[in-house]
Amino acid sequence: MREKATTLYIGPQHPGITGNMMVRLKIEGDTIVKATTEVGYLHRAFEKLQEKRNWLQSFTLMCRFCVPETDPMEELYARAVETIEGREVPERAKYIRVMVLELARLASFMLWYGGQNGSLGLYTMGQWSVGDRNYILDLFEELTGGRVYHMYIWPGGVRRDLPKGFEQKVLKTMDYLEKRLDDYDDLMFDNAIFKKRTKGVGIVDKETAIEHGVVGPVLRGCGIRSDIRIDDPYEVYDKLDFIVPTQEGADIWARALVRRQEARQSIRIIRQVIDMMPGGPVYNKIPNPQKWTLPKGDAYVRVESVRGEVGLYAASDGGLNPRRIHVRGAAYVHAITLLEDVLVGENIADVSAIMNSLGTCPPEIER
Amino acid sequence: MINDKNSQKIADFIKNWARKHSIWVLAYGTGCGAIEIPPTMTSRYDAERLGVRGAATPRQADVLLITGYLTTKTLKRVIRVYEQMQDPKYVIGFGSCTINGGMYYDSYNTIKVLDKYLPVDVYINGCMPRPEAVLAGFGKLQQLIAEGKANGAQKYKDDHEYYRGNLRKIIGNKYEMPLYNW
């Protein structure tokens, strides 16, 4: 019998891929019958390198784990170290951390707006949102000195206090972005073709979601209300008032709706945090990093990033260097087993859209 | 008359001028530097006004932008991609990790010096380089092209043994690289 299926490689060099990875598709006509992901193109061996660095040096590697959203990684590391050591964080630093984390979430949402629509051919959206994302990066630049890598949330608090008048700038940017988000809605969510392309595509139902350990917007898109910020609250999230949106559709459209609401919730949280921000110190000084040892022990902390739950397992043997740092990215489960299962039966035209919707972020898988 | 030196010069000048103002960058985010490429292409920095735009496949591209560290696994693909590109072609190394390994200097899986494997025309340093730096890198490349000095592809042809030998040292004998027939 003649083999009807042909093999199509998406990636690693491909405009539609969400990073440097590869999906090998077996297709019959336009339908995918088998999908295999191949990762490892970005394996830099962070976790090995961190064993060779001391506790502060390995912190600078931390934010490079996942580029679209670097602050949750710093937060993870800082909190893991604080948990092992029992170090207190000043109250003001906690609020600043939440603000930075939410700004990072918002920036990442803007990137997602671009990616999701770019994968469906609506390039105008990407140009708008990625352009507007610069305003958030400007804030980061003023606060931390860097656009992408901040190294701001570090063990013991944050690196420095807010500059003068920073809060007003943040609020002004939030006002602008809120207006822009409405524009995005006009272009994207009121778009009949976008609706047609995304409804009923890339379905992750509840059973699959639980079986695969799905997290974040993908889980909320199938109707399960789960958010680390509420379930396992960290910093000051338990004092804040925000909604965790859910949708029932379980397809790309539902996940898009979830993210759309979440972006607005982020703005709401940032406003609240600035309103409630207490005074005081921001940094509980760590000892000389060259001699800084942590007690023997381990910790597992989690943060809600845009793609979902990101966890970090840190183990210390009482020495100068970490014994083991192990990051569990949200994409780690989404991009391999889940993607392989979800892609079966879909049209090849939707591969890129599904990948964007699931939030596959290769650097996070490979580390 | 056509092949006479002066007219050749004029033809080269015009060709280089066109090449300078039309730089198609291959859409291949090899590393984390890929995150600063969308801002470079979009509204605030808008590289398209300088003639820089993306190309989907290596056949159509002029510039291979190595955005950051290269793992050995990616290196093989990058070199295949580079060899599929058509002359004239240029390589831009982006980020500290392409220059000297950056913070991955002791990693077992990333290369440290890009120009051992590919002829790099322009390096952009920084971790992460800002979009302004990227634009400045493209400006430098344009300048080199206009002066006719961006001849990395020629270097690759001349010293092909050297580049391939360096690659072979890393990837061992297991992985078969196809022959480069240009």
Next chain:
Amino acid sequence: MKEIKADLISKIKASFDNVTEKDYDGNRLDFHVETRIIPQILTYLKVNLGYIHLSHISCVDWLEDGEFEIVYIVWSPEDKLKVFIKTRIDRETGVLPNIDMIWRQANTYERELKEMFGIEVDGLVAADEFLLEDWEGLPPMRRDFDTEAYADETFWHRPGREDAMDVREAIIERSREEIPDFAKKYSR
């Protein structure tokens, strides 16, 4: 939280032998168990007690003890409790039971354990290679694998990094200049 933990401990202890627990502040509880009962205890936690989310599988290489410590972290959305299941296996001969029929995503973790630590997983069906390609020699995440030596041997280094340990000192040494006052303010 106290009651939930006590309840969980009693239930686990009633069902399995040789389990020692360790309590922590907050929503964390550790169980040290034998390797062979890992699938049973995880199934029990998932099916009977509502720990439906496998959050993480990690591995720590305790070279001094000659053992790997495998950590399974499960989470219950109802109890809001993180449960760590820890087990130790021998570095050379240890075999881990496969749990990817309980949680599908465990497959990925096990592939990584196999490749990065060289841990055999009993009955794992997956491609040989995960992150590395054509890797020969010691699995890289083992502690006795020296990444720096490997990198020195395999790759070229551009000269000029040797004195980059502290940039400020290097600058002073090179140019015989003092750190300017404005820079001193930011140096911790």
Next chain:
Amino acid sequence: MESVGYYILGVIVTIIVAFMVGMTYMGLSRKITARVQNRKGPPFYQNFIDAFKLASKETAIHHGFMHHAGPAFLMVASIMSVLIIPVLNDGKWFPNLNFDGDLIFLLYIMVFGPLGMALGAGQTGNPNSAIGVTRGLSQMVGFEIPWVMALVALMMQYQTTSLVDLMAVQQTTGWLMFSSPFAFLAAVLAMLGMFRYSPFDIVGAPTELASGPVSENGGKYLFTMMSSGSIFAFAKLTLYVDLFMGGADNLIELLIKTFTIYLIPMLYGMVSPRYRTEQAIRYFWGWPLFFGFLALVHAMVF
């Protein structure tokens, strides 16, 4: 003798004008798209630079004869169609080779280019090309039907198969756009597909198929395709103006009219994601086909 020389000169002028206009329009579309997207955008002559650069690139790929011939087919088809379509109402500067029944010939020749391209793309061995070609052809089936129906309606209504006759009719009765509105609607909707802007750009959708049929083509091949594409665009736009907007008396009028038509697919494309192939076909077999039927009925009744 004189007339032959005049014809040859006229043909060359026509091709050059078509090339220049088509390229400029594409450049303008890039500029306008950029303005919509909040950025400055490339200069309007950027496409000429790109084309020149592509032409000056070396090409060292060989995939067999059809791969080389594919772009040539496209070029031939574009030039044929631009020569048959009358550029201006009086053929003084732009002599054309039109004859009775040229509308039917046009229908064929406009399909010929993509078919040749399909042959060429098939031989490159790149799966992206092959899939892109299949999509292109199936999408063509979608928009060709309303387009043919619109043309047939016009032919039936005015009892002619000659473009020049149709243009002559419009000199007396006014624009066909108003006298046979359904044919116009069907044709305009079909045009959206013909120009392959979003939402009907799945043929070369970058995020799915790299760049579809042209994946393996760079350098001179891409230059040939680009220039034949711009000539073809000019031909199509002129055809629309000739058919429905009464032709043009001078170049300025032609440019205004063609650019107005060109704006429709361009602006629509800026705000639309792309349809999948079967969705696109379903779209064309919805309202456009309905208008095509109405046009036929209209033609039969009047």
